[in-house]
Amino acid sequence: MGIESVLRLDCKNFQKKQWMPIYRWHQVLLFTIRVLDAILTESKQNHISEAAKEPIRLLLGLASKVAKVKKSPEKLFCILNMHRSLFDATPILTRAFDAEFVKIEVGGVVAALKDSARGMLLELKILVQTYRPQHELAQGSVLTITEFLMKYIKLLVNHTGNLDPILCQGQADDLLNIEGVNLTGRLVSGIIADLESVVQESSSYVSEGLKFLFLMNNTDFVLRQVEESDVRLMVGAQWIKKSHNNIKQYMRCYLCSSWKQVVHPLETATTSSEKRLKNSFLKIFYPTPSPLRSFESALNKVCKSQMHWKVCSPVLRVELRRSVIEYVVQAYRAYRDNLEESVSGDLEDLEPNLKSKLTDLFEG
Known part of the structure; x- marks a missing residue:
């Protein structure tokens, strides 16, 4: 192995x-x-x-x-x-x-x-x-230990009938610190909990945005391995539900940490007409980049920095990409809809270009 x-x-x-x-x-x-x-x-x-x-x-x-x-x-x-x-x-x-x-x-x-x-x-x-990972976090992908340990756990579950007598209570208390459906289930749940702790601690060594992508990748991999095997009978429905919720939470945190700064210029530009007039007067003396230009600059910067980040699961990759596109395009539409008709009519529609650029993400 x-x-x-x-x-x-x-x-x-x-x-x-x-x-x-x-x-x-x-x-x-x-x-x-x-x-x-x-x-x-x-x-x-x-x-x-x-x-x-x-x-x-x-x-x-x-x-x-x-x-x-x-x-x-x-x-x-x-x-x-x-x-x-x-x-x-x-x-x-x-x-x-x-x-x-x-x-x-x-x-x-x-x-x-x-x-x-x-x-x-x-x-x-x-x-x-x-265990501490070495040189594995650059792309935020699944740790090698995560892949191998899940294979190991599935083999353990295949030996349940043999393992239960070996793990008789009183002789293996240090292996069975988590509740489970049987002794092998308690062992397996404990090993998965240890792996989750390794993943959590490892995530502290990378940047904020990559951290949540890394947590998403590893949690999703473990969850899929569990759901596609008899391990699901050992960990129980509650653990599976919690893991699904964790992935959703990591996705929200990723969007906030990586893309909020991108849409910030557009969101702050959708202000009251009075504030907009005041800003227009001030720009005569203190010219600043337009919200759209600041937005495009931030978008290009984030896309460039994340070009080699990877989402391993094709299903999760599509879901995350869709969430990023919705998040960015929604902010762009809100900004465009808030402009006066005379201005928005002359504005180039950037939406197709945005979708095309964001579709290239997470391929590694």
Whole structure:
């Protein structure tokens, strides 16, 4: 998955080549269990010879060693597969061997795998909570950790049936600090909350306008990943509603911080006729740029500064672009409608040009 490189974890001792045989461990166990089951069925015996324990002992020994390695979030799913395979194999192992062997040797490895899984999840939470992005904020796009962590979370949800027994209350309280529909739901909600904190803190490193675009992009990405997967069943309708509201709020804040200064000359120009006459008299002695010229200058400046800003979601990009166009064009129309007919009639219609210029935004 590459989650460890994203979290800047030293993973040189966990190369893919070294781990591929270990990832196949559960397949080997499954094959061995099928052979044992076939022998028991054919021989119509309740137990088989001591020699048959040897391959099982070898597999258990490898699983025990894997459970002791450095707490590596990327290897969590290997641990989960081992745990699930042993759990599924226990009924046949109990039939094939004595209860003492299963209780001590198999039970000991299962307990070690559970401890290892909890340790890996705790390491993941710590790495996420202490994560700080580097050189990722220039365009305001989705953080790499946001993309990878949502993939990771979806895999966790696929292991719900296996994770719930591992996250039994009392042994994993430091992982379950948020309410949820089940133990895995509490874990997932907590990791998402940690990610949201990372995004919020990261947003303080960029300018005001880009800050809200960045928050919009990351919140929208997380929300879409949740709504398009079973994660939505874990976080609940309330979280989904809150995220939709947050995106709307970020959009309003973006419009205000980036475009209010653009339309300001037009808005201030729509004043009473008395004030306009007074200003016209003063302009004889103190000439100032026309509101329209100031507006165009501010518009060009903002468009130029935001030309490389990016909105990743095509749906969100269209919605935000439409909001910006409405915001700017409304101010322009109000200014034009407020002018005297003789003046507004001679005024060039800038609306098509405005829409064309604003349509180029947010492509990155």
